[in-house]
Amino acid sequence: MSTTTDMKPADTQKKKSGGFTGAAANYVDERTSISTAVKELGRKIFPDHWSFLLGEVALYSFVIILLSGTFLTFFFQASMVEVHYDGSYVPLKGVAMSVAMASSLDLSFDIRGGLLMRQVHHWAALLFVASIGLHMLRIFFTGAFRKPRELNWVIGFVLFILAMAEGFTGYSLPDDLLSGNGLRIIDGMVKGIPVVGTWISFLLFGGEFPGVDIVGRLYSLHILILPAIIVALIAMHLLFVVVHKHTQYPGAGRTNNNVVGYPVLPVYAAKAGGFFFIVFGVVMLMASFFTINPIWNYGPYDPSPVSAGTQPDWYIGFADGALRLIPPGLEWVGLGGTWSFNILIPLVGLGLFIGVVLLYPFLEAWVTGDKREHHILDRPRNAPTRTAIGAAGVTFYAGLWAAASSDIIATHFKVTMEGVIHTLQAVVILGPIIAYFITKRVCLALMKKDREIVLHGYESGRIVRLPGGEYIEVHQPVDEYERWKLVSYADYKPLELTPNARGKISPVQRVRAGLSRWFFEDRIAPVGTQEIEKSHGDHH
Amino acid sequence: MASDETSGKDLTATDSAGVDHGSAAAGIAVVSRDAVANPGFPPHRPRITDLDPRAEKRAERTVYTLFYLSIVGSIFAIAAYMIFPIVPEDPGSVRLNNMFIGIGLALALLALGIGAVHWGKALMHDEEGVDERHPVRGTDETRARAVEIFQEANTESGFGRRTMIRNSLIGALVVFPLPAVVLFRGLAPQDQDPVALLKQTMWEKGTRLALDPSGVPIKASDVTLGSSFAVIPEGLMDLGHGLLEEKAKAVVILVRMKPEDLIETPERASWSYDGIVAYSKICTHVGCPVGLYEQQTHHLLCPCHQSQFDVADSAKVIFGPAKRALPQLPIAVDADGYLIAQSDFLEPVGPSFWERQ
Numbered sequence: 054m055s056t057t058t059d060m061k062p063a064d065t066q067k068k069k070s071g072g073f074t075g076a077a078a079n080y081v082d083e084r085t086s087i088s089t090a091v092k093e094l095g096r097k098i099f100p101d102h103w104s105f106l107l108g109e110v111a112l113y114s115f116v117i118i119l120l121s122g123t124f125l126t127f128f129f130q131a132s133m134v135e136v137h138y139d140g141s142y143v144p145l146k147g148v149a150m151s152v153a154m155a156s157s158l159d160l161s162f163d164i165r166g167g168l169l170m171r172q173v174h175h176w177a178a179l180l181f182v183a184s185i186g187l188h189m190l191r192i193f194f195t196g197a198f199r200k201p202r203e204l205n206w207v208i209g210f211v212l213f214i215l216a217m218a219e220g221f222t223g224y225s226l227p228d229d230l231l232s233g234n235g236l237r238i239i240d241g242m243v244k245g246i247p248v249v250g251t252w253i254s255f256l257l258f259g260g261e262f263p264g265v266d267i268v269g270r271l272y273s274l275h276i277l278i279l280p281a282i283i284v285a286l287i288a289m290h291l292l293f294v295v296v297h298k299h300t301q302y303p304g305a306g307r308t309n310n311n312v313v314g315y316p317v318l319p320v321y322a323a324k325a326g327g328f329f330f331i332v333f334g335v336v337m338l339m340a341s342f343f344t345i346n347p348i349w350n351y352g353p354y355d356p357s358p359v360s361a362g363t364q365p366d367w368y369i370g371f372a373d374g375a376l377r378l379i380p381p382g383l384e385w386v387g388l389g390g391t392w393s394f395n396i397l398i399p400l401v402g403l404g405l406f407i408g409v410v411l412l413y414p415f416l417e418a419w420v421t422g423d424k425r426e427h428h429i430l431d432r433p434r435n436a437p438t439r440t441a442i443g444a445a446g447v448t449f450y451a452g453l454w455a456a457a458s459s460d461i462i463a464t465h466f467k468v469t470m471e472g473v474i475h476t477l478q479a480v481v482i483l484g485p486i487i488a489y490f491i492t493k494r495v496c497l498a499l500m501k502k503d504r505e506i507v508l509h510g511y512e513s514g515r516i517v518r519l520p521g522g523e524y525i526e527v528h529q530p531v532d533e534y535e536r537w538k539l540v541s542y543a544d545y546k547p548l549e550l551t552p553n554a555r556g557k558i559s560p561v562q563r564v565r566a567g568l569s570r571w572f573f574e575d576r577i578a579p580v581g582t583q584e585i586e587k588s589h590g591d592h593h
Numbered sequence: 594m595a596s597d598e599t600s601g602k603d604l605t606a607t608d609s610a611g612v613d614h615g616s617a618a619a620g621i622a623v624v625s626r627d628a629v630a631n632p633g634f635p636p637h638r639p640r641i642t643d644l645d646p647r648a649e650k651r652a653e654r655t656v657y658t659l660f661y662l663s664i665v666g667s668i669f670a671i672a673a674y675m676i677f678p679i680v681p682e683d684p685g686s687v688r689l690n691n692m693f694i695g696i697g698l699a700l701a702l703l704a705l706g707i708g709a710v711h712w713g714k715a716l717m718h719d720e721e722g723v724d725e726r727h728p729v730r731g732t733d734e735t736r737a738r739a740v741e742i743f744q745e746a747n748t749e750s751g752f753g754r755r756t757m758i759r760n761s762l763i764g765a766l767v768v769f770p771l772p773a774v775v776l777f778r779g780l781a782p783q784d785q786d787p788v789a790l791l792k793q794t795m796w797e798k799g800t801r802l803a804l805d806p807s808g809v810p811i812k813a814s815d816v817t818l819g820s821s822f823a824v825i826p827e828g829l830m831d832l833g834h835g836l837l838e839e840k841a842k843a844v845v846i847l848v849r850m851k852p853e854d855l856i857e858t859p860e861r862a863s864w865s866y867d868g869i870v871a872y873s874k875i876c877t878h879v880g881c882p883v884g885l886y887e888q889q890t891h892h893l894l895c896p897c898h899q900s901q902f903d904v905a906d907s908a909k910v911i912f913g914p915a916k917r918a919l920p921q922l923p924i925a926v927d928a929d930g931y932l933i934a935q936s937d938f939l940e941p942v943g944p945s946f947w948e949r950q
Contacts (some may be wrong), residue, residue: 098724141681161687165679168691169698201729234881237841238897241879241944251946255787256780261838262880266780298726306634312724313634320717327709334703341695356841357805357823357874359884361896376879376914377898384916390947395878395914423622428726460899470899471912534635541631544623581627 099321100301100314104191109325110184112287113332114177121174122276128164130156131272133228133265142349150228150353153268157227157348172340178220179345180336182368185213193413193443195430197300199423203414205293208286210411215283217368222275224346224366228268231346233354235365236267238373245396263354302430303541305534309428362461367454374456375399378478406449420568422548434503435542437496438572444492445485452481493575500577503539506531507580508588540579547573634721642715652715659708663701670697788948792941794826794842796922801827802871802932805844812930816869821848821886823874826934842942845922846874846883847932848904850891856906864923866932871922872908873942876900878915880944893919917945 082088099105132152138145140155141162161168189209192198198206225232240262243254259266298312307313315321339345351360365373376399383394409416417439418424433440455462456477463470510528518524531539548569552558642649673693680686731739747753781787801810805823808830824845832839852868864870872893876883881897891905900913908919920942923935941949 096722098722141679141687142684143682162684163679163681165674165690166694168687169695172691234897237881238879241876241881244944244946245879246947248947251787251791251948252781254946255785256777259780260782260785261787261790261835262841263837270780297729298724305632306723308631310726312726313721315719316722320713320719323709323713323717327706327711327713330702330706330709332706334699334701334706337695337699337702341692341699354837355806356837357825357844357882359882359896361885363881363896373898379914381900381910381913382916383914384945386950391945391949393916393945395916396945425622426728460896470894470901474899474913533632537629537632540629544625546623578623579625580629581625582629583627585629 094295095318096316097295097298098312098314098316099299100312102302104195105299106328107184107188107191109328110332111181111188112291113329114181114184114336115283115287116329117177117333117336118174118181119280121170121177124170125160125174126276128156128160128167129153129226131226131269133263133268145349145352148353151268153226153228154348154353157229161349169337169340172343172345173336174223175345176339176343177336178223179366179368180332182213182216182220185209185216186368189213189410190443190447194433194440195300195302196427196436196439197430198414199427200418201297201426202293202300203418205290205297206414207411208290208293210407212283212286212290214407215279215286219275219279219283220366220368222271222279225271226268226275227346227348228354229348230351230354230358230360231348231363233263233356234359234363235369236263237356238376242376242396242400245393246400247390247392247397263356298428300428300430303432303538305537307429309426312428362464364457364461370457371450371453372399372403374453374459374477375403377459378453378456378474378481380478403453406446410446417572420548420565420572421545422565422569423545429541431542432538434496434499437493437500437575440496441489441493445489448484448488449481452477452484455480497575497577504577504580507536507539508584542579544576544578545573637720640715640719643719649716652711656708656712656716659704659711663704663708666697666700666702666704668697670694670701673697788946791842791943791946791949794937794942795829795839796826796843796934796937798934798936799927800934801927802845802847802924802934803827803829806830810931811847813866813869813926813932814930816847816849816932818849818851818868819888821846821888823847823882824871841880842875844874844882845871846886846893846919847871848886848891850905854891854905858907861907861921861923863925864921864935866924866926869924869932870904871924871932871934872902872904872919873922873938874919875943876915877910877917877919878913878944883919 078088130152134152135149136152136155138148138150138155138158140146140159142158145158157171159167161171192206192209221235225236240254240258243257244250246253254262257267257270258264259270299314301307301312301314304313315324352358364370376396379395379399381395383398385392385394431439433443456474459473459477460470462468463473510530513527513529515527516524517527548566550558550562550566553562642652670693673690673696677689677693678686679690730736752759802824803810803826805825808825808827810827811824824847825840826843829836829839829843847869848871849867849869852865855865855868855870857865874882874884876895876897878895878898878900881895883893883895883900883902885894885896886892886904887894891903892911893902893904893908894900895902895913895915898914900915901911902908902915902919903911908921910916910918920938920940922938924932925935927933
């Protein structure tokens with residue numbers, strides 16, 4: 054009975070709105086309650102800033118990867134059965150290779166638009182990892198990972214790792230010389246793991262390296278389980294963005310309790326939707342004009358030949374560089390086996406590095422003792438210690454990454470290989486420390502500059518000669534909206550040591566207080582109203 | 594369970610107390626009474642398209658022109674697919690096909706994207722909106738109800754009370770995935786021992802050294818001074834099954850230098866022949882082929898991680914991450930003048946592994 058009564062208003066509504074759209078909307082809503090979603094999300098506000106587009110680029114490249122990758126699966130055959138190539142590419146005719154390699158060549162040379170899709174896929178993959186990396190840097194340097202977004206940082210971090218895993222598994226699929234050597238290196242690293250390494254390698258490759266199984270196995274990972282996890286995590290990532298509402302940069306009228314920007318419908322839909330096509334278009338342009346991964350030049354995998362200047366895709370570079378930078382002689386026999394410290398130290402070192410990246414939001418929260426929600430982003434200068442830590446991390450990563458090109462640096466700049474390696478060893482160890490101090494000082498200097506601008510105005514560029522012959526540059530006061538951006542950051546003081554209920558101070562608390570002091574010791578307080586008034590007094 | 598409940602309540606209590614303090618409980622943030630006040634939103638500045646109807650018209654034209662251009666791009670891509678076919682054995686045709694389909698698609702996508710963004714920026718309503726934020730945590734009532742639901746579920750199921758049931762359930766859940774783990778043993782053959790396999794290669798006493806990849810045996814007299822090349826065991830290329838696996842272990846780099854340049858230990862003095870030495874080509878670091886030989890210095894360089902080996906001095910490591918020298922293959926010459934192996938390598942080749950020694 055109730056349904057019929059419900060139907061009546063809906064029917065009259067339909068007649069009122071009229072037309073096919075109204076009828077269709079009614080049909081869908083009566084079955085999905087989609088109007089609730091539209092009501093909740095349709096006018097949801099998203100703030101605008103160019104740096105917020107980095108995450109969008111990552112999302113869109115993933116969509117492009119899914120589309121182009123699906124096309125590729127229709128032609129690629131993940132088999133390592135040996136065949137003699139008989140396709141269109143003359144130099145490799147008759148050469149023995151795996152079906153995987155042959156089908157990759159057929160896809161490139163015998164399917165119209167096939168090479169284009171392969172290159173779209175590869176370029177988009179490179180862009181995917183790059184944009185995630187830049188997105189993470191933006192999140193880090195603006196403090197967007199703070200409460201309540203710590204868990205979303207973790208999800209994003211896992212996505213970054215999965216993106217690299219997708220990249221590596223995909224890179225290995227064509228079974229060409231370059232990717233085969235990459236797998237050889239993985240095999241060598243796995244064998245270096247104490248106790249279980251030999252067996253892990255044996256299981257991974259289905260027997261001795263290279264075997265005939267690995268491409269098929271990587272294919273399952275590459276097109277099935279990894280994408281499924283990535284899709285699920287992206288969904289969670291975006292769900293959290295909706296739950297938390299997007300962060301915003303400081304600005305007049307913006308507070309920790311509001312979010313200012315454009316509504317999803319229509320502005321954000323137009324801009325974000327349009328941006329998807331722009332990203333896709335740029336990737337398409339790159340795929341049309343720039344060759345990527347020309348496997349036909351490398352030839353099929355063979356354990357004997359190798360070309361000089363071999364390099365992995367860019368995002369694996371830091372790991373490859375770590376392997377190159379390790380000093381000689383770090384292998385030791387004892388305690389029942391061979392300890393390959395020349396492999397273990399890079400593995401553990403990189404593990405620690407990414408571990409710190411993963412846990413950073415929790416570490417900072419513990420050190421600062423800050424339990425509030427933060428929706429206004431920090432300008433990087435206003436968190437000097439964090440920014441300096443970030444710069445140190447970037448330097449460490451960059452040093453390792455550069456090391457992956459040590460031979461190319463040596464040949465291009467005509468310097469010795471040994472010199473490049475020793476320099477980069479120094480960069481990786483000392484560089485972060487130097488970067489830390491420089492960045493921190495630069496941040497403090499910028500904060501001082503902000504203070505000066507608030508108190509004495511900005512340099513107008515207008516030079517005035519005074520009657521006495523003195524030249525001065527006229528300073529113009531900033532308007533109150535601009536000023537707000539410069540003064541609206543929080544000032545912190547380090548945690549104080551407070552005895553617990555039994556009147557004791559635990560060692561953990563001491564460490565925490567020490568770290569907190571280190572985090573907040575150098576700081577420049579935001580300008581207050583009294584200071585501003587006083588400075589006005591000085592002027593007149 | 595009781596303790597759980599109280600701690601749950603305690604948590605709620607402290608948390609809500611913290612929230613009640615509001616901005617006063619700013620943690621360690623210094624709350625300044627002197628702080629500058631938020632001036633509120635700056636006045637809205639209209640765009641040129643809001644003020645000038647001609648600019649608005651122009652923007653409108655731009656947007657629809659871009660959308661039409663996008664259609665042109667799509668049609669161009671379809672036409673390019675037909676006009677620039679791939680001609681078998683002509684790589685140039687592949688390039689044209691790739692480029693023109695790509696240009697069409699790129700035009701279609703970029704024009705569509707730029708048009709939509711321009712529409713959004715220049716023509717759509719550009720007053721910013723404001724949403725209020727609320728704390729992410731659920732309200733106190735919601736949280737209290739959630740705790741209550743768990744308590745009800747606990748009481749109704751006896752999850753906390755019937756500890757035997759609970760613990761055995763946890764046990765079963767922990768154990769049930771184990772068979773799946775065991776199934777993965779099937780990833781590698783059951784009847785092979787990786788350690789034994791890694792410790793032997795195809796080389797044996799009397800195996801002729803052959804050129805890689807042709808498989809033609811090498812006469813000692815054909816090896817010129819200063820030359821270096823990759824060598825495989827004769828018969829390797831005839832292996833139908835397991836060729837790459839054998840090659841990945843057996844491949845050797847052969848170098849001939851002046852006999853007086855060779856620094857040989859007494860026990861290895863008989864392993865070379867007239868300045869010809871043979872070393873495993875697989876790097877002892879992580880297994881890349883050691884490809885680059887520098888004739889003047891007798892140095893071998895691994896192109897992957899730049900380990901360098903001195904061929905004149907037992908292929909010892911002189912730079913880079915590798916620790917061990919390249920294993921040497923003892924060679925000799927047979928009655929017909931062909932280079933042969935005296936035996937297999939006397940140590941495992943390639944990257945280190947746990948059971949190596």
